Amino acid sequence: MKYLSLLFSGIMLCSFVGTAAAQDRQDECYACHASMEDDASQAFATDVHRNGGLTCASCHGGDASLDDMDEGMSSARGFKGVPAGKAISATCGGCHDDKERMGALGFDGTTGQLTALRNSAHSRGSGATASPLMECTHCHGAHGIRPARDPASRVSRRNVVALCSSCHDNPRYMQQYNPSLPTDQLAKYRTSVHGQRNARGDSRAAACPDCHMAHEIRPASAASSSVNAMNIPMTCGKCHGDAKYMEPYGIPTNQLALFRGSVHGKSLLEKRDVSAPSCNDCHGNHGAAPPNVESIGNVCGTCHALNAELFRASRHAVEFEKAGYPECETCHGNHDVRPATAELLALGAGSLCGSCHSTENAPEGFRAAKVMHVLLDSLRNTVALAERRIDDAEQKGMEIEDVRFSLRDARQARLQARTAVHAFSVEKFSEVLDPGLLIARQALIDAEAANDDYYFRRSGLAIATLIITVTVILLFLYIRRIEQQQRSRKQAVS
């Protein structure tokens, strides 16, 4: 009787809610529980499932059309009670992993969250035998679930950072599962532009699931992970390549396009060479404030250590610092780094060195560019010419392998000279390049000699052949004369 009156006042209460009234008539479970003001029903008042016409029985079983508690909540009517452990996600997955069923319920969003979760880092092992680390309710809760886009949802960009960090920022908790996993993500994230904007309520800056996904979270080492080096450019590019999405910020949205065409992007994405940088190798995973000039300079140097060392000891380092130019970007760019060629030292209109150096302005740099360009060109040309002459000689059957071998050192010197450019000193540059030039010249001389030798031998052969031929002809004529003499002698005898 007590429940009946509670139920009654519950219905009265809910009829004020207006639009929800229609659902209440079918959801006697809700009506009765709401009248008890229990946590479940209070939270359920705003639940996405309730708004979608589902009832308490959609998850707990039973018959929602009966206002009799014992009847409605009887196992005969399919009541399952309170799910626990894996049964929780199985309940959610019963709908959310069933595309057809979800379609029939009027939901055309993403499905398959259970499968994704069970194959993620948040599960040990995979598939049916998985030992899950968490269920759907760890992130979404059980009642009061809201659409992910709703800012009040536990998984919205506004709230999800706290949600993920409730475990990941807790060393004692994380240690139980994976002691080697860092727990500084939140701290670092808060130093990034993303984290700072997120903390101020910006709803577009990347939050944890934007980079890691929500359900299919995997360690970076997994090829299918959204934060695997190969996939990172697309993950970041989702937003940073979308001009409309990024419009409010007024920053360029060409990073992904430029990166794809760069020496780094081609190496990473086409040659699949993971020693080339992906976006996060330069920008950090969670952290590091926006790439200001100094930190980025250090970034190039983490891989191109020798270039950086030479540069930092050069006059340019001092001058660039004074003028506020970034150390490597000034000459190579950042997302559109191209293969380096001697053209970088050219001095025509729009040239690199020429943009700061001329015969009047800082002429030492102008002269240096010219000298280095000429020297690099002449080394390259000499090596190329020597190679051609060696090929020629080899085709003629000359033994010249050791000369070809010596060219390796010349090529090596050329590679080292391209690095030595960064000392921005003709003297230091020459120390590296000159030995290579000497080797290449010697190789060219040796190759020419081998070719000459061949012609010398060939002309010797021709003379010998001529002598032999002449001798044979003379011999032939001589023999013929003897024969004729013999014949005429015979005729004279007879």
Ligand code: HEC
């Ligand atoms: C007329 C009132 C009434 C109706 C109708 C009703 N319930 Fe309940 N329900 C209760 C009460 C009271 C309890 C607490 C019982 C207890 O603690 O033993 C309860 C308990 C529960 C529990 C917790 C069980 C547990 O083991 O802790 C669930 C889940 C539940 N109800 C779901 C439902 C569902 C689903 C329906 C509809 C199919 C429903 N209820 C219909 C009154 C009702």
Ligand code: HEC
């Ligand atoms: C979307 C599925 C879903 C719907 C719909 C749902 N529940 Fe639950 N409910 C759960 C899950 C899952 C649990 C277990 C929660 C846990 O262990 O964290 C639960 C737990 C409960 C409990 C146990 C105590 C508690 O609060 O955790 C009660 C009581 C309950 N539900 C009642 C209801 C009532 C009443 C309704 C309708 C007003 C309802 N539930 C609708 C999924 C649902």
Ligand code: HEC
């Ligand atoms: C680790 C936390 C976490 C767990 C566990 C989790 N989710 Fe989510 N879920 C999220 C986040 C975060 C979003 C928001 C997605 C986004 O921002 O792109 C989301 C979004 C969703 C959506 C909206 C559609 C979509 O995929 O974006 C559905 C439906 C959903 N989750 C269902 C589930 C189900 C069912 C389970 C259990 C099998 C589950 N979730 C487990 C965090 C989680």
Ligand code: HEC
């Ligand atoms: C009976 C089928 C069914 C069950 C069981 C179910 N859901 Fe849903 N869920 C739906 C439907 C249908 C919607 C779409 C409701 C709407 O938008 O009107 C939905 C919506 C959602 C959303 C919001 C999706 C969005 O667009 O952002 C989340 C999150 C979600 N469910 C999580 C869960 C979780 C967690 C569980 C288990 C505790 C669960 N669901 C159990 C059918 C179900």
Ligand code: HEC
């Ligand atoms: C309930 C606690 C909990 C919550 C909430 C949680 N995680 Fe985790 N997460 C873990 C645990 C524990 C592991 C370690 C699993 C292992 O290594 O065995 C993990 C692993 C990960 C990994 C893989 C790390 C690696 O490289 O091995 C990532 C990435 C991750 N979580 C991101 C997230 C994100 C993003 C969210 C929020 C959407 C989130 N987690 C929410 C507990 C949690």
Ligand code: HEC
């Ligand atoms: C802008 C993208 C981005 C955001 C936002 C982001 N992460 Fe990460 N996260 C990464 C990348 C990239 C890696 C590492 C990949 C690698 O190791 O190469 C990573 C690694 C991780 C790892 C593995 C351990 C580690 O630190 O290397 C965990 C755990 C993790 N992130 C959790 C989180 C949590 C929690 C948040 C939110 C507070 C978050 N991430 C936000 C991109 C992001």
Ligand code: HEC
């Ligand atoms: C969910 C969309 C989203 C994703 C995914 C995302 N970002 Fe962002 N990012 C933003 C927004 C919005 C800003 C704020 C722009 C601003 O303040 O100028 C931003 C800012 C930045 C900035 C600072 C720009 C500045 O103004 O100096 C950098 C650098 C950056 N992101 C790099 C990355 C990298 C690297 C990744 C991938 C690992 C990534 N972002 C993933 C949305 C995103």
Ligand code: HEC
């Ligand atoms: C080789 C290192 C490197 C890589 C790889 C890299 N960036 Fe950058 N990025 C930089 C530098 C350096 C700047 C700083 C520009 C400045 O401050 O002058 C920058 C600036 C940015 C900015 C601020 C706006 C702008 O264009 O100046 C965003 C956003 C950004 N990068 C996103 C990305 C994304 C997305 C990727 C991957 C597709 C990526 N970056 C790859 C070095 C890199």
Ligand code: HEC
């Ligand atoms: C994570 C390591 C890494 C970082 C960081 C990095 N690079 Fe590279 N870079 C490489 C690798 C590896 C290659 C060789 C790619 C290839 O040839 O396939 C390369 C190639 C180059 C080349 C072309 C070299 C040639 O032989 O033509 C230039 C120029 C260059 N990087 C400049 C930069 C600049 C400038 C930065 C900073 C904005 C930078 N790199 C940051 C690894 C890195």
Ligand code: HEC
């Ligand atoms: C003043 C302009 C300038 C600056 C500043 C500069 N470079 Fe260079 N870089 C060049 C020139 C010129 C070449 C030689 C091209 C050639 O002859 O092939 C070159 C070649 C390279 C190469 C290819 C040769 C090699 O060493 O493998 C890399 C890599 C490179 N630079 C990286 C860097 C890095 C890293 C920085 C910052 C520490 C930097 N550069 C700063 C002009 C510059």
Ligand code: HEC
């Ligand atoms: C962004 C402007 C800028 C660019 C580009 C630039 N330089 Fe310079 N360079 C300077 C400045 C400024 C000085 C100091 C000149 C002075 O005060 O006499 C300098 C000085 C030099 C010096 C003299 C070093 C010394 O020890 O005195 C050399 C050599 C030089 N640059 C070579 C080059 C070459 C080669 C290039 C092209 C690869 C180049 N520079 C590109 C600005 C630049």
